[in-house]
Each structure stands twice: as structure tokens, then as C-alpha cells.
Amino acid sequence: MSSHHRNTKQRDADRARIRNTAAACHICGQAIDYTLPHTNPRSFVVDHVIPLAKDGPDTIDNKAAAHRDCNSTKRARLIAPIVCRSGSLQR
Numbered sequence: 759m760s761s762h763h764r765n766t767k768q769r770d771a772d773r774a775r776i777r778n779t780a781a782a783c784h785i786c787g788q789a790i791d792y793t794l795p796h797t798n799p800r801s802f803v804v805d806h807v808i809p810l811a812k813d814g815p816d817t818i819d820n821k822a823a824a825h826r827d828c829n830s831t832k833r834a835r836l837i838a839p840i841v842c843r844s845g846s847l848q849r
């Protein structure tokens with residue numbers, strides 16, 4: 759198995775484990791309604807504390823509960839500096 763191949767079984771197990779803790783969002787600190795459908799911006803997602811794009815590990819230690827929209831905001835912030843450097847976001 760290639761190292762680039764993600765282990766979905768492990769991923770599902772980690773997700774279930776985080777869900778079972780009923781943890782609050784690690785980004786904004788507010789409670790998550792775990793019954794919301796995945797289409798809802800306030801629904802539960804697994805966030806990588808150190809993003810995979812920044813060489814964060816795909817392990818339970820690097821995963822935490824987050825809202826879908828908090829996760830998107832965090833991701834946008836990570837991408838923004840790259841866009842700024844390229845000059846396409848200059849005001």
C-alpha cells in the first residue's frame with residue numbers, strides 16, 4: 759500500500775471516536791450539534807490541528823472536532839498568505 763493511500767477504515771474510526779466525545783469546536787470553542795446534516799455549515803467535521811498540507815499527521819492526535827464553517831475559515835486563512843505572495847490579492 760502506498761503511503762499516499764489514505765486509510766479510510768482508520769479515518770472512520772477516528773471520526774466516530776471524536777464524535778463520541780461530543781467535544782466542542784476546537785477553533786471557536788462553541789458546542790457542536792452532532793445531529794445536524796453534513797450540508798449544514800454548523801455541522802461536525804474532523805479538523806486536522808496541523809493541516810495535512812502543512813505535513814500534519816493523519817492520526818487521532820492531530821484531529822479535533824470543528825464546525826464545517828470554522829474549518830472552511832481556517833483553511834481560507836492558510837491559503838490566503840500564498841495568494842498574497844502571488845500578488846493577486848493586493849488592494
Ligand SMILES: [Zn+2]
Pocket residue numbers: 783784785786787788824825828
Ligand atoms: Zn466552531
